[in-house]
Amino acid sequence: MASIRWKILLAFFLIVGLSLLLAATTLTGLVSDYLFDQRTRDDSIKTEKLALAAAPLFQSVSSNELNEMLEENAASMDGRLILIDNDGKIQYDTFQNLCGQRIRVDEALRVLAGNDTEAYGIHAPGRAVVEEMSGESGADYVAYSVHEMSGFQGRIGAALFVSRIQGLMDSLNSVRLQLLRIFAIIAVAALIVALFLSRVLTNPITAVSRTMRKMGKGDLSVRVPVRGSGELRELAENYNTMAAQLESLDKTRNQFVSNASHELKTPLATMKIMLESMIYQPDMPADVRADFMKDINHEIDRLTGIVTDLLVLTRMDNREEMKRGTVNMSELTQETVHLLTPAAEQNRQTLTEDIQPNLLLYGDRSKLSQILYNLMDNAIKYTPEDGTIHVSLKQENDCIIWRVKDNGIGIPTNDQEHIFERFYRVDKARGRETGGTGLGLSIVKQMVKMHDGTISVHSEPGKGSEFVVMFPQEGAAS
C-alpha cells in the first residue's frame, strides 16, 4: 500500500503547501507595504508641518515659545521631537537628554548634507542609536522622519520626529498569525481530502491484488467488487471476466478428467468380471469361454478407441501446429466415402454421394478427412439397417459445404445442443454397444474451428439427421 498512496499524498501536500506558502508571502507583503506606506506618508506630513511651524521660532531667540510648541506637538504626535541646527548639533529635544550633542541618525545627516529635503527610515530594535533615540532600553521598532527647516537664507536646520511603531508591527504580526491559522485549517482540510482521495483511488487496486493473491492460492471463485466508474471499474470488470474464464476452464478440465476416468473404468471393470469368471470356473464350456474372450477383445478395442480419441483431443488442446496445404476436397470426400462403403454395406444401408469436382481448400488434410469420417461413421452407426446415407460436397458463396444426411434415429431437440460436448451421448447404453466414446463430435467441432468453419445439426427423432459443415474458402486460405 505504501507506494501509490503515499505518492498521491506527497504530491497533494507539495502542491497545497507550496501554493499556501506563496499566497502567505504575497499577502503579508501586500499588507505590510500598505501599512508602512500609510505610516510613512502620515509621519512625513506631520514632520513637514512641524518643520514649517518651528522654523521661524528656531531663528528667533524666544526658546520658551519654541519649547512649548514642541511639547504640545510631541504630545499630539505621540513621539519625540528633536530640532537640529545646520552643524548637526541638537538644539531642542523634547526628551531633553540629548541637547547639545551631535546627531547620529543617518536620515538627519543626509538631510543636513543637503542631499534630500526629507528622509524616512524604519529601524529594528537592538542598535545603540535606536535605543538612545527611543529613549528607553529594550526599545522596540522606531521610525525616523526628518524634514529640513528653512528660513529666508535657505536651510537652517532639520526637524526629527522619532515615533515608535510597535503598534504597526503588532498589527502586522496579528495579520500574519491570522493567515497562519487560516492556512493551517486549509492544510488540515487538504490532508483529509488527500487521505480520502488516495484511499478512493487505491482501494480498487488493493482489492484486485488481494483477490489475485487469493486466486493464486487456488480459490478460483473469488471476484473483485465492481465499484465506481472509469478505468478502475474497467480493471475490476476485466479481472472478473478473466477469473470467470479461468474458473470455467478449471471446471471443464476437472469434469473432463473425471469423465475420462469413468469411461476408462467401465471397460476395465467389465473385463475384470469376465476374466475372474474364467479363472474361478475352470470347467467353463469352451463356447462360453470363447464368447467371453470375444467380449474382452471388444472392450480392449473400446479402450483403445477412447485413448486414441483422448490423445487427439489433448494434442489439439496443446494447439499442435496445423499442417496446412492445398487440399482437393472433392478427392478427399470421394476417398472417405470409399473407405466407409464396406461398413454401410454391412448394415445394408444405401450410401449415395453428390460431389462437386475440383474443389480446393487450404487446410490440414488429415484433420479434414477425420471430420468427414466421424460424421459418416455416426450416420452409419445411428441409422438402422436398410437406411440411406447421403454425402454431398458443394461450393456456395465462397464457402465449401459438406452435408451428411441420414434417415436414422435422429437426435432429440434437447440433446442437440450437447452432442458436441466431450463424452456426451444421447443414449449411454446404446452408445457403448455401438462402440462410441462420445468424443467423436467434440473432435469434429474442434477441427472445424481450427479451419475457421462452422458446424450445425438439423435433426428430428425417428426421421433422421443432417450435419452441415461450412468452411470459408478465403478465410482458410489466408
Ligand SMILES: Nc1ncnc2c1ncn2[C@@H]1O[C@H](COP(=O)(O)OP(=O)(O)O)[C@@H](O)[C@H]1O
Ligand atoms: N447421425 C446421427 N444420428 C443420430 N444421433 C447422432 C448422430 N450423430 C451423433 N449422434 C448422437 O450424438 C452423440 C455424440 O456423437 P459422438 O460425439 O460422435 O459420439 P459417439 O459416436 O462416440 O457416440 C452420439 O452418441 C449420438 O447419440
Ligand SMILES: [Mg+2]
Ligand atoms: Mg461418433
